[in-house]
Amino acid sequence: MVTINDIAKRANVAKSTVSRYLNGGSVSQKTKEKLNQIVAETGYTPNTFAQSLKAKKTNMIGTIIPRLDSYSANEALASIDEELRERNFQLLITNTNQLSAREIESIYSLAKQKVAGILLFATVITEEHKKAITEVGIPVILLGQQAEGFYHIVHEEYQAGYKLGKYATRLGHKDFLYLNVFEADVAVGQLRKNGVLAALKEEKESSVEMVEVSFSFEKAYEQALKLLPTLKATYIFCATDNIALAVLKAAHKLGLEVPTAFSLSGFGGYQITSIVTPSITTVKYAYKELGQVAVQNLIKLLDGEEVPEEVQLTNELIANESTQQY
Amino acid sequence: MVTINDIAKRANVAKSTVSRYLNGGSVSQKTKEKLNQIVAETGYTPNTFAQSLKAKKTNMIGTIIPRLDSYSANEALASIDEELRERNFQLLITNTNQLSAREIESIYSLAKQKVAGILLFATVITEEHKKAITEVGIPVILLGQQAEGFYHIVHEEYQAGYKLGKYATRLGHKDFLYLNVFEADVAVGQLRKNGVLAALKEEKESSVEMVEVSFSFEKAYEQALKLLPTLKATYIFCATDNIALAVLKAAHKLGLEVPTAFSLSGFGGYQITSIVTPSITTVKYAYKELGQVAVQNLIKLLDGEEVPEEVQLTNELIANESTQQY
DNA sequence: GTGAAAGCGCTAACAC
């Protein structure tokens, strides 16, 4: 392996000169040219560890995600990666398998590996999360969940719910079923629901039944199989597209036709909602933008610039075949 | 930040003793206890860079993938991550956006970052790939594509095609359309097709039309929209599930019913093939196992053990609603 | 503009 010392010797200069040359310090035109050539010849590239050992920081950004196989995470991840690459940062991904404890663990372990900053897709922000974020002392930006006193980038969840609720009542529906996820998940379990409920409340005589189902497709499918046969509602809100997909499959299995038997909508805007038959009405979230803003703000933070504590991303209602006039 | 030196001073021993204690060298019971306590108190954790600087290697494994948003890559990635975590390795993911040049680039840049080994999901193995792999001098395992002289783990692509071909002829079909991807992709573009063709050839009077379509859902969908109206075949093989999905959507758009109008099958076993209506006949690949074997073999390689140059993973035909007797 | 020297935190001989 060729080191800065080798370069220095070959160029007959001190290694400090080479270092300066490498880092844009003042070097004479002549030595610069000589060094240019030697570096090219030898294919020298600095040892990152030695650099980091001195600088006490790296060009790595850690990203903590709950699942590797979720559409939203992947969309965001792809744009994070793209954005990071442009800035010569490396992406370190840690998958927590939806284990909250692992999120905490990952914050510390990423910090230990001296990542410059952390992007955290969390589901629930506990006191332990806050403690970890405070302790590690490197910039952390929360993605998808808000927490006061911490940087976070979120979707307009409440507004998404409100839009969808308005849309459903405008279609003339009065009886609703809302398949929610556990409420500890503020963004998905509470805000979306509250938005929907607010819209429904503006309509007199509407009734909503709430049922909690699983995030998992398989489990939600099983639960839907039990719920649908005795369904009174004419419109089903699902807290995620994944759940809507499960309901659709269950309906298909039970011989119920959507939207004839009932209208159905999700949240998220996953690509697959437009592929299935009928295509599913949903709210399309700005995942790519989330990734971009996340990186941009993190870099600003690293550069000591200021960024707003909260960024809200807008979304868009996509009316599809799964919903119809009542 | 607390260093090995701080620990040593507080314990009144030399830092080498602390180092030995940390790395399982021989230390007296007494100092061990003292050190235990001090480390716990201070929350000391060794600086990875200093360690890596000496050891000239890390506990990081680089994984190069063409897309962050593909089902197969994510399945494999999830199990790679899991497997790596158990062994205290860190996953460094590099997304190439399906750019071959970036694959080469990534091999070098990962090597530069001193990853211990590389897992490479490639689409096409060029001479440049081979050159890069040889040059970096760290273990590289190819995933999903084979290349002589290099470690690789692949699916039984040919057999998958053969199974599906047999299945289709047994259903009584004689006229086939095969929607293939570009042939430079040996695993997907050649082996699968060859397997299917071999099976069809065993049936007299069968005819196959070959058409090349895109990997991308949107493009394949557009292409299918043009192809389907003049379709003569009664059975369409698609080189990937993604393409099958696109064909299904196009059929739906055109008012053609599957499998009444034609039978349809894909390759891959993506979860979504079982969600859509009709569910799609496909061959389920062992992505999770791919990840597991990949990590296991890579670790063996790191430990200087021998592993077979080629590992083939079996797969399973999943007959679904999209195919029927002719 | 350039070089000498110190040191980042750690590991690994080697001597005791």
Add this chain to the structure above:
DNA sequence: GTGTTAGCGCTTTCAC
């Protein structure tokens, strides 16, 4: 079993 010592490859004063 423990301490001394010499680096790993780099950056950064500080003289010159």
